[in-house]
Amino acid sequence: MASTMMALVKTEHKRGAELREVPKPVVGPNDVLIKVKASTVCGTDLHIYEWNEWAEERLGRRIPQTMGHEFSGIVAEVGSQVKRVQPGDFVSAETHIPCTKCVQCLTGQMHICSQLTILGVDTNGSFAEFVSVPELVVWKNDPKIPYHVAAAQEPLGNSVYATLVEPVHAKSVLIYGDGPTGLFAAGVAKVSGASRIYLVGMSPMRLEIGKKMGADLVLNAAERKTEERIMDETHGVGVDVVLDMVGRQSVLDEGLKLVRKGGRYSAFGLPDGRLSVDMNNGIIFKGLRLYGINGRIMYETWLQVSNLLASGRLDITPVITHLMPLQRFSEGFDLISQAEPQAGKIAFVFE
Secondary structure, eight states: SSSSSEEEEESSSSSSSEEEEEEEOOOOTTTEEEEEEEEOOOOOHHHHHTTOOHHHHHHTTTTTOOOOOOEEEEEEEOTOOOOOOOOOOOOEESSSSSOOOOOHHTOOGGOOOOOTTEEETBOOOOSBBEEEEGGGEEEOOOTTOOHHHHHHHHHHHHHHHHEEEEEETTOEEEOOSSSSHHHHHHHHHHTTTTTTEEEESSSHHHHHHHHTTTTTTTGGGGOOHHHHHHHHHTSSSEEEEEOOOOOOOOHHHHHHHEEEEEEOOOOOSOOSSOOOOOIIIITTTTTTTEEESSSOOOTTHHHHHHHHHHHOOOTTTTTTTEEEEGGGGHHHHHHHHHHSSOEEEEEEEOO
């Protein structure tokens, strides 16, 4: 087996990345080496590619580093202490790598481990022919799930957690954000029995995908009619659930207005900085249940995701608009970095 591989590496403190030959990962006693079959592009990857302030602060001292973290593949090699998987298994991986020793890990909250490391951010990632991860985070996939769909389970898990942190059956759901996690959330709400699904976004192309995923009404935020339309739709009561997949002051302000008293607000989107909130009228007097959504519940969310995909009840392929080889990475990043994105989810596929 060759000792090197091709990988997409962040090499400089500026926009871009480089496809280069790098050493294949060394497998420790508790590690699993996986031959990557597909790896999807995340907003985090875009931040690293564009090299914004967050990327400089988080990765600046570690580059060159291989990018990517959402993937599926086939186990190629296992460490001497690995028991749960074997070569030939079809797997993906949880990208939140916990320490297993802190209070959070010891009380069933590994996804918010206090010493958390993230694949492709704090370690070399999956935009490569091979990736090595601890056995602890490996998830065995149902063989019925296609490679490119299985690769998107990590972001889909964000949407499942945000949507189903409480049941949505027979409830109205308002989703802010037409990026992949917002589009996935529409599909999850639909198959979970939501009575009415509203999707707010900025991209006409992605809003059309939202309809395919199950949104009953899509609203372009640029038209500034969301509040009027939602209040008309709900007879002045507001929606039962708001899923904030954006993380912006204007969305927070509007979402808190449009969620009904006694409703639920799931906050997943990450703001660029601090946001202010009307605690009295937006939360306390409304009796609002506010959830911070970080990652996926390990491993309850993964089981939900796997079951939804393997059953065929949830089809996320409308969101995955482009399959391309890693060699076309610059084209892929250009498609999603435009002011008017020209793609939903992009998957880099490997032979």
